[in-house]
Amino acid sequence: MEPTGRREPTMREPTMRDVAALANVSTKTVSRVINGLPGAGTEVTDRVRAAARTLGYRPNLTASSLRRSDRRSATIGVLFEDLSNPFDAALLRAVEDRARHSGVLVLAGSNEDDHTLQRELLLSLSARRVDGVVVMAAGGHQDALQHERERGTPMVLVDRPPTFGGTDCVTTTNRESSRDAVARLAALGHRDIAFLGDRRTLWTSQERYTGYVEGLAQAGVALRGELVRTDLHGADLAETATAELFCLERPPTALFTAQNLVTVGAMRVLRARDLHRRVAVIGFDDFPLADMLDPGITVVRQDVPGIGRKAADLVLARIDGDTSPPVHAVVPAALVPRGSGEIVPLS
Amino acid sequence: MEPTGRREPTMREPTMRDVAALANVSTKTVSRVINGLPGAGTEVTDRVRAAARTLGYRPNLTASSLRRSDRRSATIGVLFEDLSNPFDAALLRAVEDRARHSGVLVLAGSNEDDHTLQRELLLSLSARRVDGVVVMAAGGHQDALQHERERGTPMVLVDRPPTFGGTDCVTTTNRESSRDAVARLAALGHRDIAFLGDRRTLWTSQERYTGYVEGLAQAGVALRGELVRTDLHGADLAETATAELFCLERPPTALFTAQNLVTVGAMRVLRARDLHRRVAVIGFDDFPLADMLDPGITVVRQDVPGIGRKAADLVLARIDGDTSPPVHAVVPAALVPRGSGEIVPLS
DNA sequence: AACTCCTACGTCAACGTTGACGTAACCAAG
DNA sequence: CTTGGTTACGTCAACGTTGACGTAGGAGTT
Numbered sequence: 001m002e003p004t005g006r007r008e009p010t011m012r013e014p015t016m017r018d019v020a021a022l023a024n025v026s027t028k029t030v031s032r033v034i035n036g037l038p039g040a041g042t043e044v045t046d047r048v049r050a051a052a053r054t055l056g057y058r059p060n061l062t063a064s065s066l067r068r069s070d071r072r073s074a075t076i077g078v079l080f081e082d083l084s085n086p087f088d089a090a091l092l093r094a095v096e097d098r099a100r101h102s103g104v105l106v107l108a109g110s111n112e113d114d115h116t117l118q119r120e121l122l123l124s125l126s127a128r129r130v131d132g133v134v135v136m137a138a139g140g141h142q143d144a145l146q147h148e149r150e151r152g153t154p155m156v157l158v159d160r161p162p163t164f165g166g167t168d169c170v171t172t173t174n175r176e177s178s179r180d181a182v183a184r185l186a187a188l189g190h191r192d193i194a195f196l197g198d199r200r201t202l203w204t205s206q207e208r209y210t211g212y213v214e215g216l217a218q219a220g221v222a223l224r225g226e227l228v229r230t231d232l233h234g235a236d237l238a239e240t241a242t243a244e245l246f247c248l249e250r251p252p253t254a255l256f257t258a259q260n261l262v263t264v265g266a267m268r269v270l271r272a273r274d275l276h277r278r279v280a281v282i283g284f285d286d287f288p289l290a291d292m293l294d295p296g297i298t299v300v301r302q303d304v305p306g307i308g309r310k311a312a313d314l315v316l317a318r319i320d321g322d323t324s325p326p327v328h329a330v331v332p333a334a335l336v337p338r339g340s341g342e343i344v345p346l347s
Numbered sequence: 348m349e350p351t352g353r354r355e356p357t358m359r360e361p362t363m364r365d366v367a368a369l370a371n372v373s374t375k376t377v378s379r380v381i382n383g384l385p386g387a388g389t390e391v392t393d394r395v396r397a398a399a400r401t402l403g404y405r406p407n408l409t410a411s412s413l414r415r416s417d418r419r420s421a422t423i424g425v426l427f428e429d430l431s432n433p434f435d436a437a438l439l440r441a442v443e444d445r446a447r448h449s450g451v452l453v454l455a456g457s458n459e460d461d462h463t464l465q466r467e468l469l470l471s472l473s474a475r476r477v478d479g480v481v482v483m484a485a486g487g488h489q490d491a492l493q494h495e496r497e498r499g500t501p502m503v504l505v506d507r508p509p510t511f512g513g514t515d516c517v518t519t520t521n522r523e524s525s526r527d528a529v530a531r532l533a534a535l536g537h538r539d540i541a542f543l544g545d546r547r548t549l550w551t552s553q554e555r556y557t558g559y560v561e562g563l564a565q566a567g568v569a570l571r572g573e574l575v576r577t578d579l580h581g582a583d584l585a586e587t588a589t590a591e592l593f594c595l596e597r598p599p600t601a602l603f604t605a606q607n608l609v610t611v612g613a614m615r616v617l618r619a620r621d622l623h624r625r626v627a628v629i630g631f632d633d634f635p636l637a638d639m640l641d642p643g644i645t646v647v648r649q650d651v652p653g654i655g656r657k658a659a660d661l662v663l664a665r666i667d668g669d670t671s672p673p674v675h676a677v678v679p680a681a682l683v684p685r686g687s688g689e690i691v692p693l694s
Numbered sequence: 695a696a697c698t699c700c701t702a703c704g705t706c707a708a709c710g711t712t713g714a715c716g717t718a719a720c721c722a723a724g
Numbered sequence: 725c726t727t728g729g730t731t732a733c734g735t736c737a738a739c740g741t742t743g744a745c746g747t748a749g750g751a752g753t754t
Contacts, residue, residue, distance in 0.1 A: 011499065015740055026704050031742060039702060056498065061474040062409040062420065063740035066709050073409065075454070075475070083443060086635075089436030096430060096457060105471050107422070108455045110443060124452050127408040128422070151403065152358065267639065288433075289636045292614065362710055373734050378712060386732060410710035413739050 014055040023051035034059055065129070076315060077107045077125035077133040079118060084110075087260075087285065087304060088136065091158060094308025095134055102316055104131070111138045119144035126153070132315040134158060139201045154318035156311045160203040161328060168314045170307050170329045174204050174284075177300045177333040178211025178258065179218065181282045184335070185254040186219030189345045190280060194227040194245050194252035196238060196266055198259040205230065208258040208284055227252050238265025246273065253345040254280035260287040263297060280343040282335075291338055298341025306331045361402040370398035381406055412476070423662060424454045424472035424480040426465060431457075434607075434632065434651060435483065438505060441655025442481055449663055451478070458485045466491035473500070479662040481505060486548045501665035503658045507550040508675060515661045517654050517676045521551050521631075524647045524680040525558025525605065526565065528629045531682070532601045533566030536692045537627060541574040541592050541599035543585055543613055545606040552577065555605040555631055574599050585612025593620065600692040601627035607634040610644060627690040629682075638685055645688025653678045 016034070020027045025044055032040045033048040040048070051057075065073050078095055080088040088110075096106045107125060111118035118138040122145070125133060132154035137145060146164040149155045157169040185193050195212045198205045209230070216223050226248060229241040238257070242265060245252055257263040263283030270276040277295065286301040310329050335341075363381070367374045372391055379387045380395040387395070398404075412420050425442055427435040435457075443453045454472060458465035465485040469492070472480060479501035484492060493511040496502045504516040532540050542559045545552045556577070563570050573595060576588040585604070589612060592599055604610040610630030617623040624642065633648040657676050682688075 013740095016742095017740080027740085028705080028742075029703065032703090035742090041702060044703080058470070058473050060413075060476060060740055062476055063413050063709090064742075066407075066410050066413060066711090066739095067741045067743080068709085069743070071709085073475075082440065084433075084437045084440035086431075086433050086436065089433065089439075090431045092436075092455070093429065093431035093457060096455060100456070100468075103471075105454050105456065105468075105475065107452050108439070108443065109447070109452065110440060121447075121452075123405070124450075126405050128420075128452065129407060129409055264636065264639070271639070287635065289611065289634070289640070292611070292618075292640060293636070294641060360710095363712095364710080374710085375712075375735080376733065379733090382712090388732060391733080407710055410739090411712075413709095413741090414711045414713080415739085416713070418739085 013060075014057045015060070016057070018055055019048060019051045019057050022055060023047045071129070072131055072319075073129045074103055075105050075107055075128065075130050076312075076319075077109070077121075077128075077130040079109050079111050079121055079125075079133065079135045081113050081136050081138065082110050083108060086288070087302075090304040091136070091308040091311075094305040095312045098309050098312035099316065104316065111136075113138045115140040115142075115144065122148050126151075131319045132156075134311045134315055136160070137162070139199075154315050156315045156318075158307060158311045166326055168318070168327045168329070170311045170314065170331060171204075172302045172307060172331050172333045174207035174333075175211040175214070177335070178208040178256070178284060179215040180211075181284070181300055181335060181341070182212050182215025182256050183219050184341065185256065185280055185282060186215065186221050188254075188280065188342070190254040191221055191345070192224065192227060192250060192252045193221070193254045193256055195229065196232055196241055196255060196257045196262045197228075197230040198262060199233050200230050205258060212256055212258070232259075232262050232265070235261045235265035235268070238262040239269050242266045242269040246275070252279065254343075255282075257281060257283045259283075260285035260299075263287070263299070267293065267297065276340075278343065278346060280341055280345075282341040284333075286336065293340075295340045295343070296338030298338045299336050300333050301336045302333045303331050360407075361404045362407070363404070365402055366395060366398045366404050369402060370394045418476070419478055419666075420476050421450055422452050422454055422475065422477050423659075423666075424456070424468075424475075424477040426456050426458050426468055426472075426480065426482045428460050428483050428485065429457050430455060433635070434649075437651040438483070438655040438658075441652040442659040445656050445659035446663065451663065458483075460485045462487040462489075462491065469495050473498075478666045479503075481658045481662055483507070484509075486546070501662050503662045503665075505654060505658045513673050515665070515674045515676070517658045517661065517678060518551075519649045519654065519678050519680045521554035521680075522558040522561070524682070525555040525603070525631060526562040527558075528631070528647055528682060528688070529559050529562025529603050530566050531688065532603065532627055532629060533562065533568050535601075535627065535689070537601040538568055538692070539571065539574060539597060539599045540568065540601045540603060542576065543579055543588055543602060543604045543609045544575075544577040545609060546580050547577050552605060559603055559605070571597075579606075579609050579612070582608045582612035582615070585609040586616050589613045589616040593622070599626070601690075602629075604628060604630040606630075607632035607646075610634070610637075610646070614640065614644065623687075625690065625693060627688055627692075629688040631680075633683065640687075642687045642690070643685030645685045646683050647680050648683050649680045650678050 016027045016030045020030045029040055030048050033045050078092055083089055099106055109121040115138040134156050136158050137160055142163045149167055155167050161169045197209055232238040232241050255266055257266050270279055283297055283299045286299045290297040290299055310331055363374045363377045367377045376387055377395050380392050425439055430436055446453055456468040462485040481503050483505050484507055489510045496514055502514050508516045544556055579585040579588050602613055604613050617626055630644055630646045633646045637644040637646055657678055
């Protein structure tokens with residue numbers, strides 16, 4: 001039997017003390033050299049650097065941030081709904097990219113739209129003394145978020161506004177872009193435009209629905225309640241709902257699908273019934289290969305990297321002490337015509 | 348002008364000392380209560396808990412891990428190529444999920460396939476004293492990885508093996524699945540099967556190419572050099588290469604596309620030339636909506652969550668002191684027939 | 695020559711926490 | 725009543741680092 005194994009039995013991580021001993025200086029001098037602070041002569045600097053290299057010294061940021069006056073960990077937390085969702089992932093990527101350019105690393109977690117889990121993750125981040133957090137809030141109450149915010153942690157919400165005050169957020173033009181998309185369909189002559197939306201608890205779903213209503217009103221088209229289907233969480237539910245729409249006596253001639261999985265579900269039904277060249281579709285949220293389908297899917301595309309960058313900018317500015325009033329940044333979305341949104345009604 | 352603003356001017360984070368003072372006990376007793384260690388009476392425990400709650404005390408994990416003997420940060424680092432790539436994101440998600448169940452958080456970073464950046468990220472992780480790392484290695488030399496590994500940091504490589512020894516890795520059945528896919532095409536009667544691959548520097552590309560060669564050999568089909576196109580980094584290059592193949596005197600009747608963007612590029616060309624119903628295609632790596640195209644794309648699907656889970660399992664086990672010999676775990680991929688791979692040659 | 699000022703160091707304590715160890719009180723057994 | 729053991733605490737120092745401050749020596753000024 002081997003002795004129960006620590007990975008490196010005897011070797012300890014070298015510390016400033018070790019470097020100092022080897023270079024025959026005080027630890028404070030090593031600190032100065034490592035941090036590039038003035039007050040170390042060239043000869044001593046070289047000696048310290050050489051010692052650090054031979055020992056393989058690596059600064060310990062946790063000890064450093066414990067002692068430092070600013071108490072920074074150079075780390076921010078990012079909580080998303082599900083990192084395996086490309087939307088969340090692209091957002092994370094943008095945040096991470098922007099953060100890295102400020103020497104800040106990202107602690108990432110998925111809250112799975114569960115506020116209990118979100119609360120736990122928030123505690124974990126808090127225990128690690130992150131300098132700030134970017135959060136795609138889980139549904140349900142935001143008490144944990146509010147509590148954390150009130151402790152003074154810089155916080156930015158993405159894709160939904162806070163239910164409490166004093167906090168920045170970044171969203172896209174959900175309502176306006178939805179209104180424009182619906183108005184566009186109406187302008188082509190459509191009078192029976194269905195709305196297919198995700199869970200109604202989501203702020204974005206509500207906004208997009210409001211935009212739909214406004215778009216119809218703006219075009220002078222009456223809203224038909226039976227053409228509105230919500231709470232379609234996932235492509236399967238969207239399929240069922242779409243199928244039902246085409247069993248109506250007066251089926252829709254156009255669909256406004258307010259989320260990308262909903263769009264995909266709807267398209268499946270249209271293709272199965274060979275309606276995809278006759279029923280117009282505009283979807284909210286772009287998705288890969290939307291241009292490869294037949295017809296290409298016209299979508300409202302969010303500027304995901306832009307949203308992430310903005311969120312990171314905000315939280316980093318707050319960490320740097322920016323105390324200006326809270327901001328609700330709106331990153332505009334753009335309509336990308338690909339064919340499916342340009343289909344005219346049969347008449 | 349306001350005074351240049353710290354976020355909370357006067358308030359300090361409460362510490363164990365504050366809690367101890369309020370509860371009229373020593374800090375050590377607070378430590379025992381917070382960590383659920385024995386040696387605290389019920390009455391004292393209640394008093395400490397109450398004090399902690401009123402002060403809003405949060406344990407400081409960085410101070411704790413500095414003092415603790417095991418020196419754990421309960422944090423692992425994850426370096427991927429580009430988190431905005433769904434493959435990387437799904438992998439991150441799986442790792443994160445598994446880690447969370449052990450109370451471990453994930454520090455994420457994208458190395459953008461640049462080993463200088465990878466080196467910097469590794470230093471950042473090291474400075475934060477992560478307990479281990481999961482890495483999708485950037486191309487080029489792996490010196491920085493090896494160095495970090497030799498310091499004793501538990502490490503698992505994903506999607507490619509290490510160029511140095513003593514390190515775990517997790518990959519999929521690149522060679523075997525490629526061989527089977529090509530053999531499958533040959534079994535349908537195809538004799539002119541093209542290979543379209545990503546950058547040759549990638550280990551996965553090499554393996555998949557080897558599988559292609561083996562598949563042909565196994566079926567007794569001669570390899571035609573002009574049907575092999577590699578270094579197709581991105582869909583655009585794949586399009587060009589595919590177009591060239593169909594300018595050959597004897598064009599291929601089937602394509603084996605060894606990466607998902609390559610598959611998409613190839614499909615674009617086939618559709619543009621109306622060959623998509625006549626030329627067979629099997630792609631390596633699944634992608635969203637592959638089933639929605641016409642025909643659906645037959646793919647070799649990697650078990651991405653399985654790979655991530657396995658990688659996390661390995662690194663967490665090493666952190667827990669597992670000193671068994673290094674493992675090269677292979678998570679099997681599966682063929683998903685959807686139509687494009689079942690097309691038979693014309694004559 | 696005495697003075698200031700600056701540079702290049704060093705010394706010390708503290709950041710928030712916990713391991714090692716000490717101690718007082720109590721109970722049970724001899 | 726002592727002895728030994730257990731329980732419930734407390735005391736102290738240390739983890740690796742840096743802020744505050746001290747000091748020795750040299751250069752420049754009067």
